Amino acid sequence: MKYYLLTFSSNVKEVGKIPQSEECLIGDIQQDFIPWEGVINFGFKLPEPNLEKKSKQTSYLNVVAIPSFFLVIDDELLNFLRGFKICNYQDWKINTWLNKKEITKKYNLFLLNDTKQSKYIDFKKSEFYSKKLGDWNNSSIQKSVFVKDYDEYIFVKEKLRKDKLMLLHKNVTLDLSKTKVDLFRIVNAPPGGYFVSEKLKNAIAENGFTGMEFTEVSELNKVEVIY
Numbered sequence: 001m002k003y004y005l006l007t008f009s010s011n012v013k014e015v016g017k018i019p020q021s022e023e024c025l026i027g028d029i030q031q032d033f034i035p036w037e038g039v040i041n042f043g044f045k046l047p048e049p050n051l052e053k054k055s056k057q058t059s060y061l062n063v064v065a066i067p068s069f070f071l072v073i074d075d076e077l078l079n080f081l082r083g084f085k086i087c088n089y090q091d092w093k094i095n096t097w098l099n100k101k102e103i104t105k106k107y108n109l110f111l112l113n114d115t116k117q118s119k120y121i122d123f124k125k126s127e128f129y130s131k132k133l134g135d136w137n138n139s140s141i142q143k144s145v146f147v148k149d150y151d152e153y154i155f156v157k158e159k160l161r162k163d164k165l166m167l168l169h170k171n172v173t174l175d176l177s178k179t180k181v182d183l184f185r186i187v188n189a190p191p192g193g194y195f196v197s198e199k200l201k202n203a204i205a206e207n208g209f210t211g212m213e214f215t216e217v218s219e220l221n222k223v224e225v226i227y
Helices: 075-081 152-164 198-206
Strands: 002-010 023-024 049-052 071-074 089-096 102-112 127-132 141-144 165-175 185-186 193-197 211-214 223-226
Touching: 002 198, 071 075, 075 102, 075 198, 102 185, 152 165, 193 198
Parallel strands: 049 089, 165 223
Antiparallel strands: 002 193, 002 211, 023 049, 071 102, 089 102, 127 141, 127 165, 185 193
């Protein structure tokens, strides 16, 4: 089964305006104490997006202020996802402002707690390299880096950072040959984001959900996939 990276729709006719929300009552959503992964077992101030005048109320919203490890989805899409294999997740009902005047309560902040970079990235088959922090010149000096797993990747990345170096990738291999879930998330390693199965992607299209696009994993830059 093929898998696809979930991204915001680039179809202005579909979403009305890109991004749909530039202004937002941020709450605590950008604070350092909000974890990238795992269960959030404490209360926090929820964000309140404000939809721009021309924005449409799509199933999936593009809200600039909300970090990408969260999704903003409406009730209908959330209930739909519950019928698929999507691992552990949390959701929070949020207020969404319409032109700063009215509030709709149909949107939710959604988070997949479990992340799969350790399980699905084949680090031994991937290629990484180090460069001076902030140096994006393609012709500058690079040094190959090899890691055997995610734990070593994090260790090496942090060690290089202390030496003012960054860890980049030439190629990342995703092994999805044994993947059974319909929705998973990768964080803190390339390629990051939410990924959906072909089954879920097709079902989303058939049921008319809006605001999203999909790119098959093998079409992503510097990514190889094993199905």
